[in-house]
Amino acid sequence: MSAQTVVVDTPSTAAAVQAKIAWRAPVLYLGVALLSLVVFALGTDPDATTTFMVASANDFVTIAPFAVPSQLTALLLSSVALVLAGWAAWATSRRIDVPVWLPITFGGLVLLAFLVWVMAGNTNALPLTILLAGALTLSVPLVFGALAGMLCERSGIINIAIEGQLLGGAFLAVVVGSLTGNAYAGMIAAPLAGALVGWVLVTFAVRYRIDQIIVGVVLNVLVIGLTNYLFSTLLTDNPQTLNSPPRLPTLPIPVLSQIPVIGPVLFNHSLVIYLMYIAVAVLQVMVFRSRWGLRMRSVGEHPKAADTVGINVNRTRVRNTVLGGAVAGLGGAALVAAGLAFTKELTSGKGYIALAAMILGRWSPRGALAAALLFGFADSLRRVLGNLGSPIPSEFLAMLPYLATIFAVAGLVGRVRAPAAEGIPYVK
Known part of the structure; x- marks a missing residue:
């Protein structure tokens, strides 16, 4: 009869195999x-006051500015x-999951301070209403760009070409809108430019199996050079005919747009922002709750x-990359929705910021929206404080979203993992 070793699972043994606390x-x-x-607290003049304005002219209730x-x-x-930070430390020591509301509430408190x-x-x-509405408007191209990257990378294609897709969409939106005198025609045409860039990207990636990052960078340079x-x-020779796009009209939603603070921020915008709401909601359901989304994620993993x-x-990768390019092209239309004329390198790196928002949002539509809003808010804050004569240099304010992203990726969102098969060509 052979001897057997019996291992007794004592509390000390169980504790030894537990994961290290982060x-x-x-x-x-x-x-x-x-x-x-x-x-922010001890460094403030004790006799100073801060005045906030939260009302707009069309609100149901008039709220006077308050100090x-x-x-x-x-x-x-x-x-x-x-106190919230202390509670998070206590929960971490007890291996209790920190709820989602805590980092959101914590960030809001520090931001208000x-x-x-x-x-x-x-x-x-x-003007809080103007600040928040501007943050939403400025984040829309980033949201569409992040959604485009998510659609591509969830199916296994690395999309570095978001910058070129945004720029191509903005260019075509301006030209078509100027020629037709119809802003909606430009908005419809913009996804075609983004889809074309996406098709070129996926053709080289799938058929010729060229490194996808190199192709994406080359496409960005190509689109920048072509549009310039x-x-x-x-x-430049025909500015009135080709570079004078009309502005997308504002479409306030009845009743909802007159709710104080919430109404002007969320329900008093052009059609492209409402399309962003729909795109995020639909993709959140389709990616994680549909057969199509399951197939796409399986291809990427x-x-x-x-x-x-x-x-x-x-075929799944080709379709998703072209669709993602079209979504990014719509983000390019959002860049010029206010009737802006096209200029050289109009996007100014927003495609790369959208790529960072996609990663920060963990390749999900809802996360991409939250991350893009972070960038948009920082940009809006820079503009508002600059107009109000803030003592902080605008260059420092422009650094805030990038610093926030570094801190968030380093400690707040935990470890992020890309789809396992992204960037790897598939040969049957």
Whole structure:
């Protein structure tokens, strides 16, 4: 009879095999909360006040601008943020999952403390409604670009060419809108340019199996060069005919647009912003709750297994990349929706910012929306504070979304993992 070794599962043994506690997020919370307390609260003039304006002319209820004591308000907000940071540290020590609302609430408190501090003693009122509405408007091209990247990479194609797709969509929207005198015609034409760039990308990636990152970078350079050439030769010589697009009309939603704060921010925009709402909601359901989404994700994660059950891997990748390009082209139309004329390199790197938003949002439509709103809010804040005469240099404010992304990826959203088969050509 052979001897057997019996292993007794004692509490100490179970504790030894538990995963190591990740302290990055709690430490980051505590550091930011202490920074807010020291700089935004204690560093504010005790006699200063901060004035906020939250009403607009068409609201149901008229809300007059109101002032708050700057130091006391920043102290209260920072203290609550510090309590949340302590609670997050306690929950982490007990291996309790931190709820989703905590980082959102924590970020909102610190942001409000920052606004109170930066506007302390300023004779102008901070227009919160204009700030938030501007953040939404500026984030729309980023949302469409991030959705385009998500559609491509979920099926296994790395889309570095979002910049070129946005730029091509904006160019075609301006030209078609100017020729027809109809902004909606330009908005319909814009996805065609993005889809064309996506088709070229996926053709080289699937048929010729060329490195997808190299192809994407080359396509960006190609579109930039082509649009710059056409701008210098055609649009500059015929600005009234080819570079004077009409503005997309504002379509306020009855009743909803008159709700204080929420109405002007969410329900008083042009059609392209409402299409963004629909695109995020539809794709969130389709990607994670439909047969089409399951097939797309299987192609991006394990193409051989998908092929085994009868899914055409390369055809799925081609369709999704072209669709993603069309979505990015619509984002290009959003860039010029206000009737802006086309200029050289109009996108100014927004395609790469959209790519970062997609990664920060963990390749999901809802996450991409949240990340793009972060960038849009920082850009809107830079513009509003610049117009109000903020003492903070605008160059520093322009750095905020990128710094926030670094901190978020490093500690707040945890480890992110791309689809396993992205960038890998599939040969049957």
